[in-house]
Amino acid sequence: MFLLEHDAKTLLSRGGIRIPDGILIESTSALDDAVLPAGPWVVKAQIPAGGRGKAGGVRVVDEESGLRAAVRDLLGARISAHPVGAVQVERRIENAAEAYLSLMVDPTEAGIRVLLSAEGGTEIEASARCGGSLATAVAAPDAVAITDAARRLVDGDLSDDVSHTTRAALISACELLTPIFLSLEALLLEINPLFALADGAWIAGDAKLVVDDNAFGRNRLLDDILDRRGDAYPSARFKRENGFDYVELDPDGSIGLLTTGAGLSMMLIDELRAQGLRPLNFLDIRTGELRGDPARLIEVLARFAAAPALRVVLVNIFAGITHLGEFARLLLDALEATPKLRAPIVARLVGNDLEEAREVLAPIGDRIHIEPDLGRALDAVAGHLDGGDNR
């Protein structure tokens, strides 16, 4: 899961890392009552995406009037296709050297990769590709090995580039951030810029943190994020509460996808969009885990029923191991439990017991169209949308 900057910094701060004075603002009215840090400020859109600065999601302001305008401007805007639900207002750090630090799980080298540079900034990765001074090494996934590797980089590859204060800041940052990285079960932690102050102290100017989705439900620190800030991570919260994946893609989508398998569900979304259609959601319901209980199906159908622009449901089940007859019975139960959903259904069913599934679903009549061929099923979906303006 990709954490918003504000949450990443909260976690770092709890781990003893110094961050700029700042506050999360979720509405323009909240700004009136907020105890703001001293200016000048930087205002940053809280979206789960990199490259915010280039996309217009970061504003530098000196006056309070400018601050208000920037907050008003960013809240509710879309930056890099993400709606901005909150901004972080921070005191701008001045008169500090900027460095770069990144720790990441390296799946190829089977270890933790450390990347360090004596310079920070948005161009650091591009500059490194052009021969800039980004030093890197891979260490075993334990704190001693990682900090040792970092120290060797600072005093080796980077020794000609770093000032005395930047050297101290980078070494201190590695020592403090490595145990946090490991305990948060992070896949990536990038501090850019890392402000190195004249007295050898340092401040995490930004924080990009991606944590292991597989650790949710088993890591207290990660679960605490979803407990407190679940509204900002609806998909991750849904997964933890329900045990399967549902991601709303387009609130005005017209096609509800009742699908199993992450890869196939993503591919269906791509193919529908390529035809100019608008799927509402991504879903991996995991038919193998249903075990005779329609609860997951009911949960999903309730979301379809509440979607304002929904016109048709596309079911796609490839029953390699599971049985279509059993799935059809669960679908029937779930439809009966969701009377508000009246949209027609195109069910692309392939695999064991197709005929039994047809018999089970016969009482639904013309509302459901069962079609074993995926191409023809997609045509049927498009057919239900013809004549409407919400393709």
Place this chain on the structure above:
Amino acid sequence: MNLGTIMREGAPVIVQGLTGRQGRRHAGLMRAFGTNVVGGVSPNVDRESVDGLPVFPDCAAAVAATGAVASVVMVRPESTAEAVIEAVSAGIDVIVSVAEGMRTLDSLRALREVRRAGAVWIGPSTPGMAIPGNRLKLGFLPNASLLPGPVGIMSRSGTLSYEVGYRLAARGIGQSVWIGVGGDPVKGTRFAELAPFFHQDDATRALIVIGEIGGNEEEEFAATIEADGFGKPVFAIVAGGGAPEGVTMGHAGALVHGPHGAVETKRMAFEAAGVTVCPTIEALVDTVEASI
């Protein structure tokens, strides 16, 4: 990457977690397909056999008694790392682990042990692998999609590969070797590591790569065949172009952030390496059929 011992027909296979619900069921299905399952491992279970298969307390005992060269690990994700490490320590050559939800730090630990021993680990979070011509299935790839033939398949997604395999099989085109590498960010075997194997495998005349957003396996594979050459046609699809940045899409490894893991980056890498990237499943199946 040495799949040598399991390429022989009748290679002996054990199932770790044989006495569990999933282990017992899939051991039966693997045997029905033709896999030579010779026993199982279940610590803390006081049973001598399940469905006629001997149950051993640990891998070492199972290997000593049966000569098994491969193991299918069907235990909970929390126990998978220990099970994989146990199999490696017992001298198993090829380990397939199916569980979804292994913690990445556990996967890293297991991977380091596997590499130290020079073994092959396929998984986690995978339906496994199959060599249909040898009646070998390690895991639970669906029979409806399996058919002996000339096409190699490697995939990060189970269901998307089932769909591709199924549609090709319907046109009479089967697989030489099918390997699901799994959907997690850290895994035992990556696309690039399989390139030399598929390059050398005489039964493979063309290769299908089924990728998705997140990570850099596709780019890494493309760089490998660009540098080393491959000499056989390679076809690919990459799922997830419609996925929002910063949101995990089902598979723990399917996450785009910034330029990292985006479909476009993967497509460009593939095309630079001479891989034919297809926009839809239908286009992939048509293109492969036309080339075979």
